[in-house]
Amino acid sequence: MSSLAGPPDPGIAEVSGTIRGGEARVRFTLRNAFPPEMVEALKSGIEITFKTTVEVERVYRRWFNRPMGQVQYTRSVRYDALSRVYRLHRDDGDELLEDVLAALDRMTRFEVVVPVTGDVEKGKPYRARVRARLDKVGLSEPLRSIFFFSSLWDVETDWARGYLQAP
Amino acid sequence: MTAPPVRQPTLDPAADAAKSRRERWAIGIVAVLVAILTFFEAHLAALGGAVTFSSNIVIFALINLNVVFVVLLIFLVTRNVFKILLDRRRNLLGAKLRSRLVLIFIGFSLIPTVLLFIAATNITTTSIKSWIGGRVGHALTGAIDIARERLEEEARILSPAAESAAAGLSGLVAPGSFPRVLDSSRKQAPAGTALLYFEKDAEVARDGDLPSTIRAEVLTRIKGVKGGGDGKGTLIGDQFAAAWRRTPGGVVVAVRPLPPAEAARIREIARAYDEYHQVRLLDDPIRANYVGILILITLLIVFAASWMGIYLARQITVPVQLLAEGTEEVARGNLDVSLDYRSSDEFGTLVASFNRMTADLKEMKGSLEETNASLTRTYDELRRRTQFIETILDSISTGVIVIDRHGRIAMINKVAERLLRIDTVGAVGRMYRDVLQEDHYEAIRDLYRETAGGQVERQVELVVGEKRIAFRVSLTSLRDDAGEHMGLVTTFDDLSQAMRLQRVLAWREVARRIAHDIRNPLTPIRLSTERMQRKYAAVHAEDPVFAECTHAILTEVDTLKHLVDEFTRFARMPVPRLEEGDLPGEIRPVVETYRTSHPGIRWEFLQEGPPRVWFDPFQIRRAVTNLLDNAAAALGEGGSVTVTCTHDKAAGKVRIGVADDGPGIPPGDRDRLFEPYFSRREGGTGLGLAIVSTIASDHGGTVRMRDNTPRGTVFEMEFPARPPSKEKTGVTDSGIDDGRRGS
Numbered sequence: 085m086s087s088l089a090g091p092p093d094p095g096i097a098e099v100s101g102t103i104r105g106g107e108a109r110v111r112f113t114l115r116n117a118f119p120p121e122m123v124e125a126l127k128s129g130i131e132i133t134f135k136t137t138v139e140v141e142r143v144y145r146r147w148f149n150r151p152m153g154q155v156q157y158t159r160s161v162r163y164d165a166l167s168r169v170y171r172l173h174r175d176d177g178d179e180l181l182e183d184v185l186a187a188l189d190r191m192t193r194f195e196v197v198v199p200v201t202g203d204v205e206k207g208k209p210y211r212a213r214v215r216a217r218l219d220k221v222g223l224s225e226p227l228r229s230i231f232f233f234s235s236l237w238d239v240e241t242d243w244a245r246g247y248l249q250a251p
Numbered sequence: 252m253t254a255p256p257v258r259q260p261t262l263d264p265a266a267d268a269a270k271s272r273r274e275r276w277a278i279g280i281v282a283v284l285v286a287i288l289t290f291f292e293a294h295l296a297a298l299g300g301a302v303t304f305s306s307n308i309v310i311f312a313l314i315n316l317n318v319v320f321v322v323l324l325i326f327l328v329t330r331n332v333f334k335i336l337l338d339r340r341r342n343l344l345g346a347k348l349r350s351r352l353v354l355i356f357i358g359f360s361l362i363p364t365v366l367l368f369i370a371a372t373n374i375t376t377t378s379i380k381s382w383i384g385g386r387v388g389h390a391l392t393g394a395i396d397i398a399r400e401r402l403e404e405e406a407r408i409l410s411p412a413a414e415s416a417a418a419g420l421s422g423l424v425a426p427g428s429f430p431r432v433l434d435s436s437r438k439q440a441p442a443g444t445a446l447l448y449f450e451k452d453a454e455v456a457r458d459g460d461l462p463s464t465i466r467a468e469v470l471t472r473i474k475g476v477k478g479g480g481d482g483k484g485t486l487i488g489d490q491f492a493a494a495w496r497r498t499p500g501g502v503v504v505a506v507r508p509l510p511p512a513e514a515a516r517i518r519e520i521a522r523a524y525d526e527y528h529q530v531r532l533l534d535d536p537i538r539a540n541y542v543g544i545l546i547l548i549t550l551l552i553v554f555a556a557s558w559m560g561i562y563l564a565r566q567i568t569v570p571v572q573l574l575a576e577g578t579e580e581v582a583r584g585n586l587d588v589s590l591d592y593r594s595s596d597e598f599g600t601l602v603a604s605f606n607r608m609t610a611d612l613k614e615m616k617g618s619l620e621e622t623n624a625s626l627t628r629t630y631d632e633l634r635r636r637t638q639f640i641e642t643i644l645d646s647i648s649t650g651v652i653v654i655d656r657h658g659r660i661a662m663i664n665k666v667a668e669r670l671l672r673i674d675t676v677g678a679v680g681r682m683y684r685d686v687l688q689e690d691h692y693e694a695i696r697d698l699y700r701e702t703a704g705g706q707v708e709r710q711v712e713l714v715v716g717e718k719r720i721a722f723r724v725s726l727t728s729l730r731d732d733a734g735e736h737m738g739l740v741t742t743f744d745d746l747s748q749a750m751r752l753q754r755v756l757a758w759r760e761v762a763r764r765i766a767h768d769i770r771n772p773l774t775p776i777r778l779s780t781e782r783m784q785r786k787y788a789a790v791h792a793e794d795p796v797f798a799e800c801t802h803a804i805l806t807e808v809d810t811l812k813h814l815v816d817e818f819t820r821f822a823r824m825p826v827p828r829l830e831e832g833d834l835p836g837e838i839r840p841v842v843e844t845y846r847t848s849h850p851g852i853r854w855e856f857l858q859e860g861p862p863r864v865w866f867d868p869f870q871i872r873r874a875v876t877n878l879l880d881n882a883a884a885a886l887g888e889g890g891s892v893t894v895t896c897t898h899d900k901a902a903g904k905v906r907i908g909v910a911d912d913g914p915g916i917p918p919g920d921r922d923r924l925f926e927p928y929f930s931r932r933e934g935g936t937g938l939g940l941a942i943v944s945t946i947a948s949d950h951g952g953t954v955r956m957r958d959n960t961p962r963g964t965v966f967e968m969e970f971p972a973r974p975p976s977k978e979k980t981g982v983t984d985s986g987i988d989d990g991r992r993g994s
Contacts, residue, residue: 128532129525165395165528166402166521167488169472178471 094239096214099246101195103210108140108153108200108248110212114192117216117239123184126163126170133160134239135219138196140248143209152210153200158219161187210248216241328554331561344575345568352567356560361553368549375541383531395524398517402509405492406485409505412440413483416503417496420448433458436505443507449473450501465491465508473502489518570598577605586613650743653729654683656736670722670743672715690714695741698726704736710746717918721746748953751925755945758927762818762938770815773808780804817936821927824942827867827949829974834905835896837868838875842894845879852883853891860898864905864972866950871907874946874954877939878909878966884932885913885964898972904952905972912963916956924956943968950974 094117101110114134118126126132136157142150160173163184170187172179181187204210217240335353338346381387416436420429433446437458440446445459447466452474454466465488472486473495482497486504493506509517530537573590580588586609592602641664644651650667654660660683668675671691678686687695694711701707708725723744729737784801791797835858846854875894882892895908916924923929925944930937940954943966947954952970959965 125529125532128528130529130532164521165524166399166517167472167486168399179474180472 094216095241096216096244099212099214099244101212101246101248102250103140103200103204103248104251105204106200108198108210108212109195110138110140110198110214110246110248111193111195112136112138112212112214112244112246114194114216114241117192117218117241118188123188126161126187127184129163129165131160131162132191133158133219134191134216136194136196136214136216138198139213140198140200141211141213142202143211143247149211150202152202153198155196155198157194157196159191159194160219161191204250206251208250210250211245212248213243213245215243325554328557328561332557335561335564345572348571349561349564349568352564353557353560356563357553357557360556360560364549364552364556368545371545372542375545376538379530379534379538379541383527383534388527388531391520391524391527394520398520399487402487402492402517403485405507405509406487406494409440409444409492409494409507410483410485410496412436412444412446413494413496413503413505415439416446416448416505417483417498420498420500420503422499429456430458433503436503440505441507445506445508447504447506448498448501449504455501461506462490462508465506469493469504469506473504489521490514566594567598570594570602573602574605577609581609581612586616648744650745652683652741652743653738654741655738658682658684660686661738667743670715670720670745671713694724695726698724699739702726702728702739704728704730718922721750748948751944752948754926755941758941759822759824762927763822766815766819766822769811770819773812773815777805777808777812780808814936817938821938821942821945824945824949827870827946829865829867829950831863831865832868834864834866834871834907837866837871838894838896838907841872841875841879845883845892849883849886851888852886855891855893856896857893858896862898862972864898865974866970867946870946870949874943874968875907875909877943878907878968881932881939881966882909882911882913882964884935886911890963903972904969907968908965910959910963910965912959912961915958915962915964921956925954940966 095115097113097115099110099112101108103109114136117134118132122132136159137154138157139154140152142152144150158173158175162171162173163169164171167180168182170181170184172181172187172190179190181190198212332353335346335350339350413436416433419432419436429448433448433456437444437446443459445457445461447454447461447469448456449470452470454470457466468488469486469491472488472493484495486493486495486506489509491506491508493504495502495504497503508514570590570592573592577588577590588609589606590602593599594602641662644662644664645666647664648666650670651662651664652660652667653662659680660678663673663675663678663686665675667673671687673686683695684692691713694713698707698709698711701709706725706727708723710721711724712719712721714720723746725740725742725744727740727742729740731737780801784798787797835856839856839858842854842856845852879892879894886892890912893908893910895906895910897906897908898904899906920929920931925940926937927941928937929941930939944954947968947970950970951974952968954966954968957965957967
């Protein structure tokens with residue numbers, strides 16, 4: 085039986101995107117969030133949910149940054165042993181995938197639309213801050229307390245930042 | 252080998268306060284430890300990296316609460332166990348019993364609990380292993396496969412309908428003809444089948460009823476498969492089975508919902524399959540969790556049993572200890588002790604009985620003390636009265652013997668001892684018949700017969716030693732208020748001195764009369780005889796008878812005259828005129844006179860420092876002269892006379908002794924020696940010793956005779972160095988004087 089130790093150094097990478105007229109599109113990649121133990125758990129029917137927080141701010145060099153918008157985005161995946169498909173649930177719609185790699189790819193690559201307030205000025209620096217954490221582990225009811233006592237997959241990344249392209 | 256002494260635990264309030272302070276410190280330390288443990292627990296994730304903090308605060312709170320309880324329980328139990336061990340080492344009362352009870356409780360709980368723990372752990376581990384590694388896994392896999400095959404079969408059954416619909420729809424452009432094609436194809440499918448047609452991820456036609464959830468599920472599934480494969484396939488879910496066929500413009504799906512019962516069974520199989528795999532995944536944590544729970548339960552049972560043991564032991568030993576301390580206090584005489592212990596069990600009854608007992612003892616002790624104080628006061632009063640009575644009885648000249656109703660001597664004074672020569676030591680309480688001489692006992696018994704319950708007084712002569720002494724004996728029967736006979740009071744008054752004085756007075760009267768009656772005719776007789784000698788001496792010169800007769804008459808007249816003079820002097824004994832003087836100085840010249848007149852006798856005078864005393868010098872010289880005269884007469888021409896003058900400081904008396912080594916005095920004459928006109932000496936008047944006795948009496952003293960050793964006689968004249976009138980009697984300081992003044 086494999087160890088249930090948490091993933092090593094999960095993090096957010098490749099934060100980028102664009103901002104224009106009322107919204108910002110932020111892309112980023114979740115890395116090291118699915119170690120083999122978690123993949124094994126996923127194949128065992130455990131539902132895994134990640135919640136990401138994306139914030140957009142106007143960056144000032146000599147003043148405090150100005151928050152422009154924030155959104156929380158939830159994405160979960162669960163293997164259906166009967167149908168032999170991975171049920172991917174997103175805030176913007178569900179998806180069924182038969183391949184685990186495809187499912188993991190869907191779970192680690194994000195493109196999130198963040199409504200922003202205020203004017204977007206051309207040539208000014210805008211930045212996105214992203215953080216993700218393992219929100220919950222879907223276990224059957226009798227095993228929840230056991231899982232709690234055994235190993236807590238409380239995966240949480242640090243804030244990752246990336247500049248957005250302004251028009 | 253002797254057991255160490257059992258020490259009494261102290262219930263000192265100061266010690267209790269110190270103990271409370273120590274407990275507060277201990278609780279504080281435990282609280283800090285709990286805080287440290289909580290902090291450590293909260294930062295396990297940071298320390299280990301693999302273990303992270305959960306957002307489930309409730310579970311963490313429960314964990315911490317359990318930890319706190321366990322730590323507190325461990326602390327309390329450990330503290331009490333150490334306390335019991337310490338008490339046992341100090342050999343405190345009840346510590347052995349308490350430690351034994353706790354040990355028994357721990358032993359009886361620990362052994363089965365540990366066995367139960369081992370058995371439960373093994374059973375749990377074995378059960379989990381057999382469940383996740385055995386046939387269950389195969390069965391569940393088989394079940395899910397069967398369900399899947401069942402659905403796949405159902406989907407394959409739908410394939411002709413989907414194939415027919417796809418063929419019908421191929422080439423059609425007008426959407427209005429879609430329902431007809433679907434309806435035609437649906438008739439080839441089993442009942443309950445629905446046909447759906449999707450174009451561009453949207454349902455454009457449908458034939459047959461289908462729940463919206465299934466429609467949404469089918470749409471999602473179709474989205475995932477639309478791009479691949481050979482243009483046909485099946486879809487299965489826990490609620491439906493479906494077969495799909497691609498058309499040039501879209502996708503046709505034949506869907507048949509499962510009956511609800513069958514769908515529920517399939518869902519149940521799928522859930523069991525998921526749980527099984529999750530359990531396999533969490534094999535070690537599950538076992539660790541169960542073992543941890545069992546350890547926690549075991550610890551709780553053990554510590555709870557220990558705590559219960561301590562509690563029950565305390566329930567037993569505390570009242571026992573209290574009772575022991577209370578008993579010790581009572582043994583020390585402290586009857587104010589009251590044990591503060593309330594319980595409805597037998598110990599409570601015992602303690603309550605103890606408290607009642609001490610209260611009763613205290614009340615009884617108080618009553619006894621009051622009675623004792625009263626008795627003491629009564630005893631002191633009785634003793635004072637007894638001493639007062641004994642003092643009185645010892646002070647009077649009357650001998651007193653009190654005899655109780657049983658014939659035992661209840662009281663006897665020293666005068667009675669001296670008069671009757673009784674050894675009073677041990678006389679009290681003995682039968683008076685055993686104490687008194689036989690004749691004395693007979694005399695008292697005879698008199699008692701005459702009392703007839705009243706009083707009788709007789710003059711009785713009793714033989715005391717070798718002397719017959721006249722006593723006035725008085726017997727008074729004692730009766731209580733009820734008239735019951737209580738005993739007898741016997742008094743003895745020595746009448747010898749009184750009778751002697753009476754005889755002296757009588758003899759003085761006789762002497763005075765004789766002197767008066769004889770002195771008067773003596774002078775005419777003498778004058779007539781001398782006249783006859785002068786007138787007829789010549790006539791009867793040849794006849795010696797005349798001369799002899801007249802001479803004899805004159806001689807006898809002189810003798811009579813001398814006798815009359817002696818009688819006159821005896822009858823006219825003046826009252827002594829006491830003056831303070833040198834007693835030896837008065838005696839020594841008299842002794843010197845006799846040494847001169849009687850050179851054949853060895854005269855010796857010894858003095859032993861008598862102080863200056865009060866006496867009548869003339870009468871003392873006369874008394875000494877009479878004693879020396881008797882001694883010289885007794886010795887004749889040879890012998891020795893020792894005159895002593897001594898002082899008895901203790902008695903406050905001076906003593907003049909005249910001892911000779913002559914023939915002594917016959918016992919028969921001794922009683923009458925001091926009576927007037929008693930003399931065994933030829934030519935003696937018998938007044939010498941009578942005068943000595945009178946002088947001694949007039950000086951407040953006595954004269955007595957005893958045998959000298961080895962032979963001869965000793966006369967001792969004894970009188971106070973200071974007459975009573977010169978003594979500081981202290982009477983004015985006594986209660987008697989106070990009483991007189993008070994009255």
